Amino acid sequence: MDNLIEIRWHGRGGQGAKTASLLLADAAFNTGKYIQGFPEYGPERMGAPITAYNRISTKPITVHSNIYEPDYVVVVDDTLLEVVPVTEGLKETGAIIINTTKSPEYLKKVLNGYKGDIYTIDARKISIETLGRYFPNTPMLAAIVKVSQVMSDEALLEDMKGSFKHKFAKKPEVIEGNMKALEMALKEIQKI
Amino acid sequence: MSIRERLSGNEAVATAMKQINPDVVAAFPITPSTEIPQYFSTFVANGSVDTEFVAVESEHSAMSACIGAESAGSRAMTATSANGLSLMWEMIYIASSLRLPIVLNLVNRAVSGPLNIHNDHSDAMGVRDSGWIMLFSENNQEAYDNNLMAHRIAENENVQLPIMICQDGFITSHSIENIELENDEDVKKFVGEYHPEHYLLNKNEPIAVGPLDLQAYLFEHKAQQGDAMKAAKQVILDVSKDFEKWTGRHYGLFEEYKLDDAEIAIVCMNSTAGTTKAVIDKLRENGIKAGLLKIRVYRPFPGEEVSKALSHLKAVAILDKADSLNAIGGALFEDVTSSMYIAQKNVPMVNYVYGIGGRDTTEKDIESVFTDLQEIASNGKVENPYRYLGLRKEAK
Numbered sequence: 001m002d003n004l005i006e007i008r009w010h011g012r013g014g015q016g017a018k019t020a021s022l023l024l025a026d027a028a029f030n031t032g033k034y035i036q037g038f039p040e041y042g043p044e045r046m047g048a049p050i051t052a053y054n055r056i057s058t059k060p061i062t063v064h065s066n067i068y069e070p071d072y073v074v075v076v077d078d079t080l081l082e083v084v085p086v087t088e089g090l091k092e093t094g095a096i097i098i099n100t101t102k103s104p105e106y107l108k109k110v111l112n113g114y115k116g117d118i119y120t121i122d123a124r125k126i127s128i129e130t131l132g133r134y135f136p137n138t139p140m141l142a143a144i145v146k147v148s149q150v151m152s153d154e155a156l157l158e159d160m161k162g163s164f165k166h167k168f169a170k171k172p173e174v175i176e177g178n179m180k181a182l183e184m185a186l187k188e189i190q191k192i
Numbered sequence: 193m194s195i196r197e198r199l200s201g202n203e204a205v206a207t208a209m210k211q212i213n214p215d216v217v218a219a220f221p222i223t224p225s226t227e228i229p230q231y232f233s234t235f236v237a238n239g240s241v242d243t244e245f246v247a248v249e250s251e252h253s254a255m256s257a258c259i260g261a262e263s264a265g266s267r268a269m270t271a272t273s274a275n276g277l278s279l280m281w282e283m284i285y286i287a288s289s290l291r292l293p294i295v296l297n298l299v300n301r302a303v304s305g306p307l308n309i310h311n312d313h314s315d316a317m318g319v320r321d322s323g324w325i326m327l328f329s330e331n332n333q334e335a336y337d338n339n340l341m342a343h344r345i346a347e348n349e350n351v352q353l354p355i356m357i358c359q360d361g362f363i364t365s366h367s368i369e370n371i372e373l374e375n376d377e378d379v380k381k382f383v384g385e386y387h388p389e390h391y392l393l394n395k396n397e398p399i400a401v402g403p404l405d406l407q408a409y410l411f412e413h414k415a416q417q418g419d420a421m422k423a424a425k426q427v428i429l430d431v432s433k434d435f436e437k438w439t440g441r442h443y444g445l446f447e448e449y450k451l452d453d454a455e456i457a458i459v460c461m462n463s464t465a466g467t468t469k470a471v472i473d474k475l476r477e478n479g480i481k482a483g484l485l486k487i488r489v490y491r492p493f494p495g496e497e498v499s500k501a502l503s504h505l506k507a508v509a510i511l512d513k514a515d516s517l518n519a520i521g522g523a524l525f526e527d528v529t530s531s532m533y534i535a536q537k538n539v540p541m542v543n544y545v546y547g548i549g550g551r552d553t554t555e556k557d558i559e560s561v562f563t564d565l566q567e568i569a570s571n572g573k574v575e576n577p578y579r580y581l582g583l584r585k586e587a588k
Binding site: 022025026029034035036037038039041061062063064065066068113 | 332362364367369463553554555567
């Protein structure tokens with residue numbers, strides 16, 4: 001990976017975009033990187049558009065500002081595509097990853113001619129199949145790792161197994177589903 | 193051996209407090225400092241500290257409880273932000289005039305109104321003349337380290353003043369970043385035990401705390417407070433030296449970043465210093481001799497040392513994250529320029545009020561300041577020394 005990777009997350013309050021950014025920071029930290037994970041705090045309401053950020057680097061990070069020219073953008077909710085300028089400042093050498101089932105034609109249209117790579121994943125289907133409920137953040141975490149290559153698939157799975165064991169110590173029954181969600185997402189993400 | 197971790201600024205402070213294990217913590221929640229007492233109360237609940245945690249009903253009571261606890265002879269800590277500090281106002285002065293070495297974590301946020309929960313330094317600047325030692329922290333690491341040093345500075349027999357550790361609300365308080373932690377035993381050893389000379393619960397020496405103090409003595413007592421503040425400078429340096437011997441992490445009164453051979457420089461505090469460092473690295477690649485002076489110790493203000501460190505420069509910008517609304521300049525600008533005048537150093541200086549109410553300060557903003565400084569350095573003129581950085585032009 002490059003010396004510094006900058007990622008911007010777009011989601012809606014309650015979907016776990018902030019949590020996903022913190023999980024990514026955790027996983028990257030565990031592979032020896034320097035990390036930042038921080039949300040842009042606004043009026044926090046369930047369903048309102050929210051933004052979160054990650055910086056991942058091989059060197060110490062001193063910058064403390066939001067990210068305006070990200071290498072990657074992750075869109076957790078495709079209803080934001082027509083509401084928020086998700087590709088603003090996004091590097092054309094980078095990529096956007098969208099949780100959606102919409103057609104490539106529609107996506108190309110709403111992304112205002114973005115020339116970088118566009119990846120899609122149906123995080124709803126994966127989440128419902130593996131967890132029985134809609135928690136898009138776990139599949140989206142796998143998706144950004146796959147595309148950005150901040151770590152290998154194996155390193156992610158290994159690390160998240162540990163994290164889930166810790167995080168879900170009181171409800172171990174959801175660990176297996178979350179692991180399956182990661183594995184499915186790593187396989188199912190596709191470039192359009 | 194330090195422990196490699198990743199924590200938010202608030203988690204870092206709560207962790208330091210856990211390791212310090214003070215006798216009393218009294219706090220009332222207010223964004224963005226709420227997490228500090230929140231995390232700490234879980235440490236109390238699960239028995240990892242034996243602190244008396246006082247869940248008070250207001251910040252005025254939080255500071256009052258800290259004053260009571262410290263007067264009794266124990267160690268007390270608290271945390272707050274913005275309007276919480278405003279509500280403490282009366283007790284803030286009483287804490288320092290009673291010479292009680294309370295440790296307060298101030299997670300900087302704009303003071304209302306209108307209501308804003310985001311970062312600037314207006315809360316800290318409101319108490320800059322209240323007789324508290326004030327340390328500023330660029331990131332989670334510095335907030336943690338400053339807490340580990342705080343008690344030894346404040347409790348020193350030549351100081352005996354309360355101390356405030358500042359960090360930027362949300363920007364560092366809620367950002368997860370790498371950090372080096374020290375182990376519990378070493379922290380305990382470094383911080384040491386507190387044995388005050390005089391305290392209320394000493395049955396062998398009955399004393400009164402905070403009696404009437406009129407024309408005959410208040411002036412002298414204030415002068416003693418002033419002397420203690422002057423003495424704090426050396427104590428901070430001594431404690432920081434011991435800290436460096438232990439952890440390898442160096443702290444002075446301020447940090448100089450590529451300042452030695454710089455021609456132009458920025459003076460600022462807290463997280464913006466980090467962004468400035470990144471910009472300096474880029475400018476240096478293009479041969480521009482830019483530098484930074486990051487204030488760590490704001491009170492006592494190290495005027496003599498600052499003026500010495502800035503005297504060789506061709507132009508300096510002082511960044512204030514609070515507007516004094518006084519038609520002359522921000523607080524840090526006045527401190528720095530006064531120090532330069534007293535030291536008879538004449539360097540063109542310009543003031544930027546920035547980042548008010550959480551307005552994001554970007555690398556581009558900092559670059560624009562250095563561009564202005566290059567122009568000032570080349571013609572030696574400062575047309576308008578009291579400026580804004582990042583203000584929208586159309587704002588009315």
